[in-house]
Amino acid sequence: xRRALLLILxxxxxxxxAEEFLTVREAWQPSYAYLLARDGEVLQGQRMxxxxxxxxxxxxxxxxxxxxxxxxxxxxxxxxxxxxxDWRALLAALWQNLHSTRRRGASxxxxxxxxxxxxxxxxxxxxxxxxxxWRQMRAALTLENEWRKPQILEAYVNQVSFRGELx
Numbered sequence: 001x002r003r004a005l006l007l008i009l010x011x012x013x014x015x016x017x018a019e020e021f022l023t024v025r026e027a028w029q030p031s032y033a034y035l036l037a038r039d040g041e042v043l044q045g046q047r048m049x050x051x052x053x054x055x056x057x058x059x060x061x062x063x064x065x066x067x068x069x070x071x072x073x074x075x076x077x078x079x080x081x082x083x084x085x086d087w088r089a090l091l092a093a094l095w096q097n098l099h100s101t102r103r104r105g106a107s108x109x110x111x112x113x114x115x116x117x118x119x120x121x122x123x124x125x126x127x128x129x130x131x132x133x134w135r136q137m138r139a140a141l142t143l144e145n146e147w148r149k150p151q152i153l154e155a156y157v158n159q160v161s162f163r164g165e166l167x
């Protein structure tokens with residue numbers, strides 16, 4: 001009975017289409033436009049987009065391995081072991097949320113990235129319901145099936161907000 005209910009819920013939550021990694025990277029637009037001299041020197045910069053401060057895309061091979069390790073340790077300790085959803089963390093969070101007033105999340109880096117890609121440019125999305133969480137889980141599984149782990153990390157680092165509006 002529970003399995004049938006889960007399958008029905010799974011079917012009701014349509015999966016997000018995981019865009020190709022290169023499409024996401026090439027569509028990235030920094031918030032600033034620059035006027036350059038012939039030699040490439042920046043003469044002037046002008047902020048063009050005020051929805052969020054986006055710097056130029058940073059490739060994974062230029063990001064400090066120590067930063068990437070710290071990110072994984074803080075956000076998703078079993079990133080290399082799961083396929084988009086950390087079922088163990090999800091069950092632990094569900095248990096704690098049912099038996100405690102202190103809330104605990106269980107979104108993996110892949111789940112967070114799927115949500116960021118779905119809600120690009122939206123500010124203050126608010127709380128999500130169970131159906132949205134199911135949809136996020138399906139999207140993360142699709143993302144993990146189509147992208148490599150380094151691509152997920154690279155896109156996450158470029159999409160997530162650090163210190164307010166900085167991405």
